[in-house]
Amino acid sequence: MAFVLPTFILALILLFIFYELLNIKNKKKLPPGPKGIPILGHLHLLGENLTHDLHKFSLKYGPIIYMKFGLVPTYVISSPESAEKILKTYDHIFASRPHNETAQYISYGQRNLIFSKYGAYWRNMRKLCTVHLLSNMKINSFQSTRSEEIAIMIKSIKEIAQGRVDVDLSAQVSKLSANLSCLMVFGKKFTDEDLDKRGFKYLVQEVTTLAATPNLGDFFPFLGVIDLQGLTRRMKDTSKVLDPFVEKIIDEHVNAKDHKKNKDFVDTMMEIMQSGEAEFQFDRRHVKAVMLDMLVASIDTSSSSIEWMLSELLRNPDIMKKLQKELEEVVGLNRMVQESDLENLKYLNMVFKESFRLHAAAPLLLHEAMEDCMVDDFYIKKGSQVIVNAYTIHRDPNFWTDADKFLPERFLESNVDVRGRDYQLLPFGSGRRSCPGMQLALIIVRLVVAQLVHCFDWELPNEMQPKDLDMTEQFGIVTGRANHLMAVPTYRLQHS
Numbered sequence: 001m002a003f004v005l006p007t008f009i010l011a012l013i014l015l016f017i018f019y020e021l022l023n024i025k026n027k028k029k030l031p032p033g034p035k036g037i038p039i040l041g042h043l044h045l046l047g048e049n050l051t052h053d054l055h056k057f058s059l060k061y062g063p064i065i066y067m068k069f070g071l072v073p074t075y076v077i078s079s080p081e082s083a084e085k086i087l088k089t090y091d092h093i094f095a096s097r098p099h100n101e102t103a104q105y106i107s108y109g110q111r112n113l114i115f116s117k118y119g120a121y122w123r124n125m126r127k128l129c130t131v132h133l134l135s136n137m138k139i140n141s142f143q144s145t146r147s148e149e150i151a152i153m154i155k156s157i158k159e160i161a162q163g164r165v166d167v168d169l170s171a172q173v174s175k176l177s178a179n180l181s182c183l184m185v186f187g188k189k190f191t192d193e194d195l196d197k198r199g200f201k202y203l204v205q206e207v208t209t210l211a212a213t214p215n216l217g218d219f220f221p222f223l224g225v226i227d228l229q230g231l232t233r234r235m236k237d238t239s240k241v242l243d244p245f246v247e248k249i250i251d252e253h254v255n256a257k258d259h260k261k262n263k264d265f266v267d268t269m270m271e272i273m274q275s276g277e278a279e280f281q282f283d284r285r286h287v288k289a290v291m292l293d294m295l296v297a298s299i300d301t302s303s304s305s306i307e308w309m310l311s312e313l314l315r316n317p318d319i320m321k322k323l324q325k326e327l328e329e330v331v332g333l334n335r336m337v338q339e340s341d342l343e344n345l346k347y348l349n350m351v352f353k354e355s356f357r358l359h360a361a362a363p364l365l366l367h368e369a370m371e372d373c374m375v376d377d378f379y380i381k382k383g384s385q386v387i388v389n390a391y392t393i394h395r396d397p398n399f400w401t402d403a404d405k406f407l408p409e410r411f412l413e414s415n416v417d418v419r420g421r422d423y424q425l426l427p428f429g430s431g432r433r434s435c436p437g438m439q440l441a442l443i444i445v446r447l448v449v450a451q452l453v454h455c456f457d458w459e460l461p462n463e464m465q466p467k468d469l470d471m472t473e474q475f476g477i478v479t480g481r482a483n484h485l486m487a488v489p490t491y492r493l494q495h496s
C-alpha cells in the first residue's frame, strides 16, 4: 500500500512530461499568463472565488491570458474587443461547452441544453426551447401568474411591515423566483414534501453548487472515475431524489383529465413528444433534462439579480429615491406596477443595466474551441477551454469611467444594452450560446424590483449606514450574495 501513492505521483509526472514532449514540436505563440507548475498547471493558484482570481490575473497579464487547469489549456478573454472575436467573429468555433463531469449525472447523459456540446443535437434542442418554451407568446401567457405571485409576496411583506421589523428580502425573492419558475415549468409551486427532508430549493442549489465546484475529473480526465472529491457521488445522490420527483410530475401531466388553457412547459413538451413533431429523438429523458435545465437556469439567476439590484438601491438611497419618483410619475401611488409600465420606466432600465454590469449573475462564460484558431495573433488549440470573463470586461476602464461605482446615469446618453450586441456589457452572453431566457429574465427582474421599490420605503436594520451594507459575493454557477439581504419596509401606496 505504501507504494501506491508514490507510484501514482511518478506515473502522473511521466505522463505530464510525455504530454509536454508531444506538444513541444507544435508549440505556437501563446498569450501571456502566470507561471504554472508541472501537472497542476495553475490550479494551485486558484482560491475560493475563481471570478476574483481571473480578474486579478487579467489585470496583471492582459486581455487574453493562457493558463492550464490541470491538463486542460484555458484561455481567459477579458476585453470587449477579444470577446467579440470569440462570441461573434469565431462564434462557430467557440460555441461548444467544456466537459463537466459532475453535470453529466443530472442532465440525463448531457440531454440538456446548458452543458451540451455544440452540434446537431444542441441545435435541435435549442430551437425547441426558443420556439416552444421561451417565445414571447409563451412568456406572455404567464403574465397573470407573475402578477398573482408578486401580489402574494407584496401582501406578506405588507403584513410584516406593520410590525416595523426586518424582512429577509433574500428569502422572499428566492421563494418568489422558485414559485414563478415551478409554475411555468410544471404548473404548480414546489412542495418540499415531494422530496426528501432537504427540500426542493436545497436540492436545486446543490445541483448548481456541484456543477460549479472545480472537479479534478474535468482537469485530469483519467481521474474522473475515481471521483476523489466525491462530487459525482453527491450529484448521483441528488439525481436519485430529483428523478422520481420529475417522473411523478410527468405522470401527473400524462394522467391529467382536464385540458388546461394555459399550458406549462411539461404540457408543451409532452405534446411535442407525443406528436412526433420534434426533428430528433425526443423522449421522457429529454423532457426531464429540459425541466431541470429550465429550473436550474432560471431560479437563482433571477433571484440573485433582484437581490443585487435591491442591495445597490439600499446602498445608494438617492438613486432609490429617484427611482421611486419615476414610479410615482409613471404609475402613480394608487396602483401597483404592471408589466405594460416597464417600457415607460427609463430610469429603472438604467438602474437595471448598471446592476447587471456590476453584478452579472454568471460572469464567466464557459466555452470550448472546436477547432484550432488564431485570435489576435495568439494560437488557441482545439479542445481548449475558453472563458469569456465578463466580470473584468464590465470593469474595463477604457469603456467605463469610475468602473467600480454604481452610476445608472452613465446610461443616460448611451445606447449600450444588455442584449449581447455590445461586447462591453454581456450579462446574458452573446452569440449562439447566449441566454435563451433573457426576455423572460428582463421582465421578471425589472417587475419585481419596481414593485418592491414602488410599494415600500426601505431602511437598513439597526440604523446601519448604507455604506456599511455587506456586498460580499459567493462564488458559484450563479454569483449570489454571501449573506442574506435584510431591510425594514414601510408601505407607501395609497390604496389598501
Ligand code: HEM
Binding pocket: 113, 114, 115, 126, 293, 294, 297, 298, 301, 302, 305, 360, 361, 362, 363, 365, 366, 426, 427, 428, 429, 430, 432, 433, 434, 435, 436, 437, 438, 440, 441, 445
Ligand atoms: C437574470 C437572469 C439570467 C441571467 C443573468 C442569465 C445569464 C445567462 C448566461 C450568462 C448564460 C451563458 C451564456 C454563454 O455561455 O455565452 C446563460 C445561458 C442559459 N440560460 Fe440564462 N440567464 C438568466 C435567466 C434565464 C432564464 C429565466 C432561463 C430560462 C427559463 C435561462 C435559460 C438559460 C439556458 C437554457 C442557457 C444555456 C443556453 C445554451 O447553452 O445554449 N436563463 N444564461
